Every structure is written in C-alpha cells, then in structure tokens.
Amino acid sequence: MLASLPWAKPVAATLLPPPWTDDAACRDLEPEEADQLFFPERGHSATKGQVLCRSCPVAKECLDMALTVGVEFGTFGGASARQRQALVKERNGGRPPAQPPKLCSMGCGGRAVARGLCQRHYDQERRSMALA
Numbered sequence: 001m002l003a004s005l006p007w008a009k010p011v012a013a014t015l016l017p018p019p020w021t022d023d024a025a026c027r028d029l030e031p032e033e034a035d036q037l038f039f040p041e042r043g044h045s046a047t048k049g050q051v052l053c054r055s056c057p058v059a060k061e062c063l064d065m066a067l068t069v070g071v072e073f074g075t076f077g078g079a080s081a082r083q084r085q086a087l088v089k090e091r092n093g094g095r096p097p098a099q100p101p102k103l104c105s106m107g108c109g110g111r112a113v114a115r116g117l118c119q120r121h122y123d124q125e126r127r128s129m130a131l132a
C-alpha cells in the first residue's frame with residue numbers, strides 16, 4: 001500500500017512515488033507500523049526500521065531520494081536524519097547542506113524553473129494558455 005511507504009508522507013506534496021518503490025522492503029507495512037519503524041517518537045529506537053532497510057533491495061535509491069529531496073525527519077535507506085545530515089555535509093566537503101532543489105509541482109520529479117513547474121510543464125502550461 002503506497003500510503004504506508006515511510007517517505008510518502010514528507011514528500012507526497014511534491015513528488016509521486018518513483019517506480020523503484022515497487023521493490024521496497026517496507027511497501028506492505030501498515031501505515032502505523034511504518035510510522036513506528038521509520039518515524040520513532042523521541043527517545044524511541046530507530047534500530048528496527050534500520051534493520052528492515054538493510055534487507056531492502058532499493059535502499060540506495062531510497063537514501064539518494066531522501067538526500068536529494070532533503071527530507072528532514074525519519075529513517076530512509078537505513079540512515080537516520082542525523083546520519084543523512086552528516087552524509088550531505090561530507091558530500092559537500094564539510095559545508096552545511098545546501099537548500100534542496102525546488103521540484104516541479106506536477107510531481108514529475110523535475111527541477112522547478114518557473115511558477116513552481118519544470119521546463120516541460122511550464123511550456124505545456126504556456127501552450128495550453130495560448131490555445132485557450
């Protein structure tokens with residue numbers, strides 16, 4: 001069930017689930033279970049979620065997406081929010097994380113260039129406005 005995928009929550013507003021999520025080890029979890037595993041409350045351990053991520057065939061894709069989108073909370077690709085911050089800093093040569101790129105509001109995953117849309121969707125919108 002897509003709604004149960006842990007990252008569906010923080011990124012649902014900007015991104016449609018990419019195809020690799022079909023293979024996610026967490027895809028059949030109930031939403032509450034996914035919440036407990038990947039968004040543990042303060043003081044609760046994230047270990048169980050991280051163990052599941054270790055067996056996940058798409059952990060790399062999951063981590064890459066969380067880093068690209070700049071998800072601030074939860075466990076993704078086996079990495080906690082703090083571990084991801086450290087990873088971004090490491091990739092950045094010690095500098096704090098840059099602002100994540102703004103993504104197209106149509107959910108195509110493209111970078112927004114104008115009016116919250118990627119170039120393709122922006123062009124499409126302008127063409128449809130010209131036709132109207």
Ligand code: SF4
Nearest residue numbers: 024026053056062077
């Ligand atoms: S790495 Fe973890 S959070 Fe990401 S898709 Fe796999 S099981 Fe789910």
Ligand SMILES: [Zn+2]
Nearest residue numbers: 104108118121
């Ligand atoms: Zn787009």
